[in-house]
Each structure stands twice: as C-alpha cells, then as structure tokens.
Amino acid sequence: MKFKKKEVFGSYILAAFALTGVLSLSACDEDKAARQAAAKEITEKEICSLDGMTLADYPGPKAQIKYEGEKEVSFFCDTIEFFHAVLAPEQVRKIESMYVQDMGKANWDNPREYWMDPSNGYYVVDSKRQGSMGPTIASFSQEADAKKYMSEWGGKLLRFKEINKGMVDLSGGALHDEKM
Structure with a gap:
C-alpha cells in the first residue's frame, strides 16, 4: 500500500490535534486538583453549619464543603x-471542594480522618445503623x-449520582436524636 505525502502529512496533523486535546484535558484536571482545597480535619470544637451540633459528640459519617470565595469550611454532622445541601435546588454557591468520610476506614462511633471525594463513593441507604441525626447514608x-x-x-x-432529594429529608432528624 502506497501513501501520498499529503495523506501522511495529514495523518501527522490529525494525530497532533488529538494529542493537543488530550494534553489540554489533562491540564484542566491538574488545574481543578490544584484549586481543590484539602480536607480539613475535625477538632473538638468543629460544629455543624446547619444546626450547630458539635461534630465530635456524634457517631457516623461526617462531611464538609468548601464554598468558593469563603474562608471557612462548612461541616455537616x-x-x-450534606446531600441535602448539595442537592438543594436553591443552592447557588459554587462548591470549591467537598468531602465525606470513608466509613470503611473511619471508626463509626468516633469518626476522624479518612476523607474522600464523594462523587467517586459508594453509599448505603436505609441501613439499620444510626448517625448523628438518626438514619443516615453510609459513605465508602x-x-x-x-x-x-x-x-x-x-x-x-x-x-453518588443515584442519591436524590427525596432521600435526604431533614424533617425527621430530631425525632431520632436521643441526645437532644
């Protein structure tokens, strides 16, 4: 099979454009990773941004969101x-980074560390195990x-994408909290 110079040259140009596209996508991923804030660890003083509960006092997975333009992280007990905040239709603040705890590694009764990107996670809903507000979604x-x-x-x-607003109703949380 013989190739003409134009065909070979055209193949090189097409390959160069394809490689440029791949490198551009890699650069976008690197920029996103560089912008993403590192997870902040829970201290004894960290409180939930929704209800003011002290995170260290309660079992089950915790979460955090760093909103763009804000200095402090918003913690969720x-x-x-967390999912209620992320899935809220009125949510207009841009999220810089977000994390949930990996309960395959963290201690359920005293969860610390082991933060993960929630978009890559596996979640268990409707289990018998309780979190800080009663029934919870276990993250792995x-x-x-x-x-x-x-x-x-x-x-x-x-x-992550299968969890919907109907699964994260906040109205019954206090009904399950025996420490209130």
Whole structure:
C-alpha cells in the first residue's frame, strides 16, 4: 500500500490535534486538583453549619464543603445534611471542594480522618445503623467495604449520582436524636 505525502502529512496533523486535546484535558484536571482545597480535619470544637451540633459528640459519617470565595469550611454532622445541601435546588454557591468520610476506614462511633471525594463513593441507604441525626447514608470509597457493611446492617447500595432529594429529608432528624 502506497501513501501520498499529503495523506501522511495529514495523518501527522490529525494525530497532533488529538494529542493537543488530550494534553489540554489533562491540564484542566491538574488545574481543578490544584484549586481543590484539602480536607480539613475535625477538632473538638468543629460544629455543624446547619444546626450547630458539635461534630465530635456524634457517631457516623461526617462531611464538609468548601464554598468558593469563603474562608471557612462548612461541616455537616451527617451525610443526610450534606446531600441535602448539595442537592438543594436553591443552592447557588459554587462548591470549591467537598468531602465525606470513608466509613470503611473511619471508626463509626468516633469518626476522624479518612476523607474522600464523594462523587467517586459508594453509599448505603436505609441501613439499620444510626448517625448523628438518626438514619443516615453510609459513605465508602470501596464497593467491597460497602457490601461488607450491608451484610451486617442491611440497606441498599447506590452511587453518588443515584442519591436524590427525596432521600435526604431533614424533617425527621430530631425525632431520632436521643441526645437532644
């Protein structure tokens, strides 16, 4: 098979454009990673931005959001509150970064550290285990950890995009809180 110089040259140009596109996408991912704030660790004084509860006093997964243009992180004492904030139709603030705790690694009764990107997580809804506000959504970075949790506590496995506003109703939280 013989190629003409124009065909070969055209192939090189097409390959160069394709490579430029891939490199541009990589640069966008690197810029996003550089802008994303690191997760802030929970101290004994951190409080929930929605209800003022001290995070360290309650079990279950916690979450945090860093809104663009704000200096402080907004903490959530429960993943239900976190998803409620993220999925709220009135939410107009841009999110710079957000994290939930990986409960495959964190201690349920005294969760510290082990922050993960929630968009890549596995979530268990409708389990028997309680969080700070009663029924909660357990967050995991690994599907195997989520399935192990489900074998003991029940529930249904979902991904981030499958969680909807109807699953994160805040009206019943106080009904389940025995410490209030």
